[in-house]
Amino acid sequence: MPLTSSRTLAALLGRGLLVSVTAMIATGAARAENLDQGKSGPRLFADSCATCHHSARGLAKGRISLTLFLYLREHYATNSSTAWELTSYLESVDGTPRGRSRSAAAAKTAPSTLPAQSPPRPPASVPRQ
Numbered sequence: 001m002p003l004t005s006s007r008t009l010a011a012l013l014g015r016g017l018l019v020s021v022t023a024m025i026a027t028g029a030a031r032a033e034n035l036d037q038g039k040s041g042p043r044l045f046a047d048s049c050a051t052c053h054h055s056a057r058g059l060a061k062g063r064i065s066l067t068l069f070l071y072l073r074e075h076y077a078t079n080s081s082t083a084w085e086l087t088s089y090l091e092s093v094d095g096t097p098r099g100r101s102r103s104a105a106a107a108k109t110a111p112s113t114l115p116a117q118s119p120p121r122p123p124a125s126v127p128r129q
Helices: 002-027 041-049 065-075 080-094 102-109
Strands: none
């Protein structure tokens, strides 16, 4: 008797599994969604990075766009478009166009505060006593 009941149980489980798989295929299995799709760079940073990095400033400093993109895509972003969005945002926060240093960029944009005149001379020597 136990042999017959175990065969019946196996047959029922097999049918149940078959029905479950068929139902999943017919209705479509749950599809993965990209929750980051369509978010701006600041929003991506706030949602993903702000827990550890309190500011985006300086995170892209000294890094080439491509290497930053590849790093973000591999470790933090869900896809390439999200990685590029984060890369663009981090570079824009640093504010310096690639290829120039901050001091060179500041010197080029800072207006001269000295009036146009001859260069300053050193002070006169102090007379000895």
